[in-house]
Amino acid sequence: MxxxxxxxxxxxxxxxxxxxxxxxxxxxxxxxxxxxxxxxxxxxxxxxxxxxxxxxxxxxxxxxxxxxxxxxxxxxIKKGDVKKLGKIVLGTVKEDVHNIGKDIFKVFAEASGFEVVDIGIDVPEEKFVEAVKEHKPDIVGMSCLITAGVSSMKRTVDALKEVGLRDKIKIIIGGGRVDEGVKEYTGADAWADDAAKGVRLCKELMGIEG
Ligand code: B12
Missing domain, CATH: 1.10.1240.10 (Methionine synthase domain)
Incomplete structure (x- = not known):
């Protein structure tokens, strides 16, 4: 079927x-x-x-x-326990309007017990920075499906560095346009091209077993 x-x-x-x-x-x-x-x-x-x-x-x-x-x-897809594992600020990066994968990752992360603040699509670096200041997440998740989004991710990581917030959070990138090379280039901590793996990595980044 x-x-x-x-x-x-x-x-x-x-x-x-x-x-x-x-x-x-x-x-x-x-x-x-x-x-x-x-x-x-x-x-x-x-x-x-x-x-x-x-x-x-x-x-x-x-x-x-x-x-x-x-x-x-x-x-x-079942909601996770009330116990929150951590908070994720999530958005699709500037230049990119693909939202389907981001929305799926959000549901998977929530199902595992993360709180997710979704800041939308085509999100410029300033908006990520504002969201980190406002919501104080443990993790920032960026979704990227197109090549033009790669430099947006790098600019976002750099913008977080400039305001001294980079070391206070973990950064995971996801979507069809990310891989190890893009992770290195952008300065993110982890990458995933599937939602379940992304959630596993978020747990690892938080030092949570399983
Ligand atoms: C549907 C689609 C569209 C739709 C989007 C609808 C929507 N509401 O999202 C529309 C028609 C709008 C569109 C537009 C365009 N698209 Co388009 N699109 C696609 C297509 C066919 C599917 C994308 C999708 O939804 N996949 C399904 C989801 C579930 O997969 P996913 O996003 O990878 O998500 C999974 C994981 O990656 C992960 N994940 C996703 N995000 C995150 C985030 C984190 C933090 C983590 C941990 C994990 C994670 O979890 C998800 C579930 O496992 C892809 C082909 C492809 N192979 O992806 C092309 C594709 C992405 N598009 C492409 C292109 C070129 C375009 C356009 C430029 C076309 C044009 N000429 O206008 C525009 C760009 C507009 C823009 N500025 O963004 C190219 C990009 C090529 C490139 N390297 O740049 C692709 C790859 C097609 C191709 N092979 O040429 N597109």
Whole structure:
């Protein structure tokens, strides 16, 4: 069934894929697995876009399908214990408006017991700095899917250094455009290209076992 769902998303069958995702959950399917399948399908849509087989309209429709599926899937991921593990200020960096991955990471982090302050998309460095001053998080999370966002992340880390806040927090970057090299370049502490791994790393950064 998940294979069929994957194909329907890639083929842009909006109604069919939403109905199939609902049916999958109704039959007791795993919400996390469902999101992974959708994400893999988005990866293929992205590849087709790159090859010129799909255009911006398909990228937009793909995003819409994913958003519709997230609406009823994310609430099924259980909330974590009342005990808070720590606070995360989270945003998609300046120049980048992709929000789907950020929103999924937020739900995963909350499900594990983190408090998350979501400051939105296309967030300039000054806004990250203000949010750190206001919310005093343990961790800053930056989401980045496009190349233009890499320098935004570096500017944000530098801006935090300039006001003397860099050493008071941990910084994790995530999204399709991050890797070890980007982590080194930006001066972040950790990187993840999947939400579950991101949460594990946040726990590690806080010195929490498991
Ligand atoms: C849907 C989509 C769009 C939608 C976004 C809708 C939305 N509301 O988000 C729209 C149509 C708006 C769009 C626009 C554009 N897009 Co676009 N888009 C995509 C697509 C197909 C899927 C993205 C997505 O949602 N993936 C699913 C999520 C779940 O995956 P994810 O973000 O990686 O998130 C996971 C992890 O990375 C992690 N995570 C995410 N954030 C964080 C943060 C932290 C802290 C942590 C720990 C973890 C974490 O957790 C998530 C779950 O596991 C990708 C292809 C791809 N492979 O990603 C292209 C892609 C990102 N887009 C691309 C491009 C080029 C564009 C445009 C420039 C197109 C244009 N010509 O206008 C614009 C840019 C606009 C801008 N300024 O940002 C390129 C980027 C290439 C590059 N290197 O720069 C890609 C890679 C497509 C491609 N292969 O060419 N896009």
């Amino acid at each position: 998940v294979e069929e769902l994957f194909n329907r998303i890639v083929d842009m069958d909006e109604e069919g894929s939403i109905n199939m995702a609902k049916e999958y959950l109704e039959r007791g399917g795993d919400a996390q697995k469902l999101l992974e399948v959708c994400r893999d399908a988005m990866g293929v849509i992205g590849e087709k876009f790159e090859k010129g087989e799909y255009f911006l309209s398909e990228l937009i429709l793909g995003g819409e399908i994913f958003k519709s599926i997230m609406e009823f899937t994310l609430p099924m």
